[in-house]
Amino acid sequence: MQFLTWLIKRLGFVILTLVAMSMLIFLLVEVMPGDVAQTVLGQSATPESVAALRESMGLDDPLPVRYGRWAGGFIQGDLGESLYMRGVQINTIFWRKVGHSVILALTALLFYVPLSIFFGVLAGVKAGKLTDSIISFFGLATMALPEFVSGILLITLFSVKLSILPITSVIPIGQSLWGNLHILILPALSITFVMFGYVSRMQRSSMVTVMNSDYIRAATLKGMPRGYVIFRHALRNALLPTITIIGMNMGWLFGGLIVVETLFGFPGLGSLTLSAIKTRDIPLIEACVLFITAIFVFSTFLTDMLYVYLNPRIRFKGGDA
Amino acid sequence: MTNDFVLQIKNLSVSYRTLNDAVSAVRNINLNVGKKESLGIIGESGCGKSTLSYALMDYLPSNGSSTGEVLFRGENLLTKTQKEMMAFRGNRIAMVYQNPYSSLNPSLTIGYQLDEVTMFHRGYKAKKARKASVEALADLYIGDPAGVARRYPHQVSGGMQQRICIAMALLCRPDLIILDEPTTALDVTTEVVILDIIGELKEKYDMSMIYISHDIGVINKVSDRIAVMYRGEVVEVGDQRTIFKHPEHPYTRALINCMPRAGVVKEEVRLNTIPGYVARRSAADTGCPFVDRCEKRNADCEAKYGMIERASGHFAACDRAYAEDVPDRKRAALKIPKVGNGSAKEEILLEISDLYKYYGNQHRRVRALDGVSVSLEKNSVLGVVGESGCGKSTMGHTISGLMAPTKGKILFDGIDISISWKQRTPEVLRDIQLIFQNPGRSLNPSFTLEKIIGRPMKKLLGIQSREERKKRIVDILQKVDLGEEYLYRKATQLSGGEKQRAAVARAFSIAPDLIVCDEPTSALDVSVQASVLNLLGDLQNESGAAYIFISHDLNVINYISDYIMVMYLGRICEYGRKDEVVGPPYHPYTQALLSAVPDVDPSLIREPVRLEGSPPNPTRKITGCPFAGRCHRKIGPICDTTPPPKVQASDDHYIMCHLPLDQLGDAELDKPGNLTKTESLMKTVKA
Numbered sequence A: 001m002q003f004l005t006w007l008i009k010r011l012g013f014v015i016l017t018l019v020a021m022s023m024l025i026f027l028l029v030e031v032m033p034g035d036v037a038q039t040v041l042g043q044s045a046t047p048e049s050v051a052a053l054r055e056s057m058g059l060d061d062p063l064p065v066r067y068g069r070w071a072g073g074f075i076q077g078d079l080g081e082s083l084y085m086r087g088v089q090i091n092t093i094f095w096r097k098v099g100h101s102v103i104l105a106l107t108a109l110l111f112y113v114p115l116s117i118f119f120g121v122l123a124g125v126k127a128g129k130l131t132d133s134i135i136s137f138f139g140l141a142t143m144a145l146p147e148f149v150s151g152i153l154l155i156t157l158f159s160v161k162l163s164i165l166p167i168t169s170v171i172p173i174g175q176s177l178w179g180n181l182h183i184l185i186l187p188a189l190s191i192t193f194v195m196f197g198y199v200s201r202m203q204r205s206s207m208v209t210v211m212n213s214d215y216i217r218a219a220t221l222k223g224m225p226r227g228y229v230i231f232r233h234a235l236r237n238a239l240l241p242t243i244t245i246i247g248m249n250m251g252w253l254f255g256g257l258i259v260v261e262t263l264f265g266f267p268g269l270g271s272l273t274l275s276a277i278k279t280r281d282i283p284l285i286e287a288c289v290l291f292i293t294a295i296f297v298f299s300t301f302l303t304d305m306l307y308v309y310l311n312p313r314i315r316f317k318g319g320d321a
Numbered sequence B: 001m002t003n004d005f006v007l008q009i010k011n012l013s014v015s016y017r018t019l020n021d022a023v024s025a026v027r028n029i030n031l032n033v034g035k036k037e038s039l040g041i042i043g044e045s046g047c048g049k050s051t052l053s054y055a056l057m058d059y060l061p062s063n064g065s066s067t068g069e070v071l072f073r074g075e076n077l078l079t080k081t082q083k084e085m086m087a088f089r090g091n092r093i094a095m096v097y098q099n100p101y102s103s104l105n106p107s108l109t110i111g112y113q114l115d116e117v118t119m120f121h122r123g124y125k126a127k128k129a130r131k132a133s134v135e136a137l138a139d140l141y142i143g144d145p146a147g148v149a150r151r152y153p154h155q156v157s158g159g160m161q162q163r164i165c166i167a168m169a170l171l172c173r174p175d176l177i178i179l180d181e182p183t184t185a186l187d188v189t190t191e192v193v194i195l196d197i198i199g200e201l202k203e204k205y206d207m208s209m210i211y212i213s214h215d216i217g218v219i220n221k222v223s224d225r226i227a228v229m230y231r232g233e234v235v236e237v238g239d240q241r242t243i244f245k246h247p248e249h250p251y252t253r254a255l256i257n258c259m260p261r262a263g264v265v266k267e268e269v270r271l272n273t274i275p276g277y278v279a280r281r282s283a284a285d286t287g288c289p290f291v292d293r294c295e296k297r298n299a300d301c302e303a304k305y306g307m308i309e310r311a312s313g314h315f316a317a318c319d320r321a322y323a324e325d326v327p328d329r330k331r332a333a334l335k336i337p338k339v340g341n342g343s344a345k346e347e348i349l350l351e352i353s354d355l356y357k358y359y360g361n362q363h364r365r366v367r368a369l370d371g372v373s374v375s376l377e378k379n380s381v382l383g384v385v386g387e388s389g390c391g392k393s394t395m396g397h398t399i400s401g402l403m404a405p406t407k408g409k410i411l412f413d414g415i416d417i418s419i420s421w422k423q424r425t426p427e428v429l430r431d432i433q434l435i436f437q438n439p440g441r442s443l444n445p446s447f448t449l450e451k452i453i454g455r456p457m458k459k460l461l462g463i464q465s466r467e468e469r470k471k472r473i474v475d476i477l478q479k480v481d482l483g484e485e486y487l488y489r490k491a492t493q494l495s496g497g498e499k500q501r502a503a504v505a506r507a508f509s510i511a512p513d514l515i516v517c518d519e520p521t522s523a524l525d526v527s528v529q530a531s532v533l534n535l536l537g538d539l540q541n542e543s544g545a546a547y548i549f550i551s552h553d554l555n556v557i558n559y560i561s562d563y564i565m566v567m568y569l570g571r572i573c574e575y576g577r578k579d580e581v582v583g584p585p586y587h588p589y590t591q592a593l594l595s596a597v598p599d600v601d602p603s604l605i606r607e608p609v610r611l612e613g614s615p616p617n618p619t620r621k622i623t624g625c626p627f628a629g630r631c632h633r634k635i636g637p638i639c640d641t642t643p644p645p646k647v648q649a650s651d652d653h654y655i656m657c658h659l660p661l662d663q664l665g666d667a668e669l670d671k672p673g674n675l676t677k678t679e680s681l682m683k684t685v686k687a
């Protein structure tokens, strides 16, 4: 029962955060310099036509009314109309791009999570030995490289030298992502580069702590084989902090996609956000930023759930003797 | 080769490589453990006793290495690979550790952790393994063993966790069980029951046992033979009585005399102390390990140093324990010139009335203090004793102002101080000082002692001149046996005992009227504890400050206090003059505590009162007697429903119990209707 109240509380908190963030985003965009109607109509428009457009867009209504209209639309799934591409419903382009980004993020996750956990655990078990030093060095080195540097390195190697992968990750007109999955590899790899060092170091240090704990010593002195001790006794406890880190970085991952997607020309949320900012397409900016925020909030929430599930000390709190 | 020994340790040495040199943790140990024999190993921290136990299991950190032989039934374990060792560990040799909570994996159920032992060593299938596990738990008198098996370690009490660890060790019926301080983290009344069970199961399964502890009393209870370790060496080994009655080695004798024990009080005896502390030993260091602290040292003693059989089965490295060429140091009792000699009462310094402290929220309210009233005279020591969770520390904290009480009044010299320190006047802050259990944490590590002790002098006494302060600091440092050279040392450069001395010096430097000592010696080794206790006694006597001395150790409380207050679950059970509290008539809980304290002298060991269960949940509202859930003298429903009356046994001796005074004596323990040993053991603990 306690778990349920906890869950409801957390969910309430998630919604509250989202509402607060949406207000903040709305306000921020509000204070951005420049008049929307003027932007839309161009510098040569007459004051009358600007005024008329303002009127028809409802820009003269008081702030709360405009926020209510905007947020209400969001809740009903209406993201509004693009300013830059007049007459285009944001919905029609937005979700396709989000889908692309989600697939890219998941691919990256699929690459770096097993890799960094595996090598992190290995380094932790072999702490102080040569294996550990090599892994730690590699992790540090990749962590120090920004995405665009590692991306360019990857492009040079795989596209230019070996020519096995395309330089850009553009989807040819008229085709879908599913037919062009290989374009995911390079962007996903360059994200992996950034995340690997971070996550594997985390995994290593928690593994070292766990391996030095009393209960691992106790398990070993119970005569359990080493591999069993590592996988059954150590891993689960050592994964907890790593899971938190991975979850917390989900939001960051989506934000970080901007650089990678731009570099590779990948048609996802990142490049959409960037072009929206460039063209001052306010409704689109709002949709993109709010969506990234939502991912942040939900991934943190899911992380907490998973953490609670894996950690009986939290799961059963209050039910003790 | 077959013989009667289960374990033979031959010339075992263990050393650790460090950056600069090799540290010798264990050296040249020769010990045998016979069939069904119980060998106790005693020593202070850093003597190598734990290292020894891990060396026996061939389990050393990567910078450690061992030489010599460990023969287990004739097979040398030190030449086995880690893989080969798996067949011994947990199967034929099992271990139990000091801290049960951290020795159990927090994310696996208790049953899982038990089952895997038989599944690996015996090849049992899951069902059969669980059956064996449940039986093992039942062996340890755990109620509802099947239910407990489904729980996680954090869902059961500390005493229960240790029972589970012992059950785990016994699953494969090992030939040898090694117990490394298994009861040190537990309360005394829990300890008694665990020690009982260990003894019983050892008989039942014909095991040999190595029991490691720093506590002479505990070792006494459980061992047939005792080995005394000092700085990595066994300095003396012999059967239990010989070691206590006729020790040959000066260290053994000194160690035994350091322990506060029943009947030893500050008015009569000064505790023996061993000067200095246990220093780390490098591999190059040879000769007598005790030489820098030994009182009995003379010109040629070291030449004769060496392990020799002094009497049949009694080996000692030195036989000068009672050597007369170096006379024993005089151990004068504290002169206690109590003003007023009992007739005229001292003035009241502190008066606590109806004090309550609650933690938590409405759903989970912990009643740490549940209506405590007591007063303290000037120039006297009030000992507060009880097990963990009884509220004794909370009481100290409310008096010293670390937290404000929920309800109730604390009058200090007529001033109401039931507020936190932030609201107190500078005079009150100066007049009440606090000494903590862990001196390391209360001293800023980057400050020199001059600064640490000087700060309160400047702030609270308003001494602005640095020279003046320095003079006073040197003065006080000398009083706590730290020389002038300590003035510029930093806290990190001090040993545990020196840190506590520095903390004492700081507390006394501003001449307070009241010092709250919260377990000030619990983290120290016995030899160091003795010197700090002596020091606290001396300073109290000299300065006339009053103490509230909080401890879980009844022997320590008995040594230092004038008055004793026994607490249970946030309430007072008994209060009175020291001699009256430790003698009959006593509250049933006091009686249980007294009987549970392991005594140093084997001939004084009493049949302890065994309490069932562990202290109940402090969040429960108590309507009757707080002790009713575990009381061995419980009368009936009245104990559960009606708060016991405060019965005045003498001038200032009060007992909170429904039983009439004349039934609260010693003899009552043997009357029919009271629990006998087996009966109380059969009363299994519920989780």
Ligand code: SF4
Residues within 6 Å of the ligand: B250, B251, B288, B289, B290, B291, B292, B294, B295, B296, B297, B298, B301, B302, B305, B318, B319, B320
């Ligand atoms: S050899 Fe000398 S210094 Fe060492 S314990 Fe014996 S008497 Fe003391």
Ligand code: SF4
Residues within 6 Å of the ligand: B587, B588, B589, B625, B626, B627, B628, B629, B631, B632, B633, B634, B635, B639, B644, B656, B657, B658, B659
């Ligand atoms: S009042 Fe009852 S339960 Fe409490 S100590 Fe006395 S006899 Fe035991």
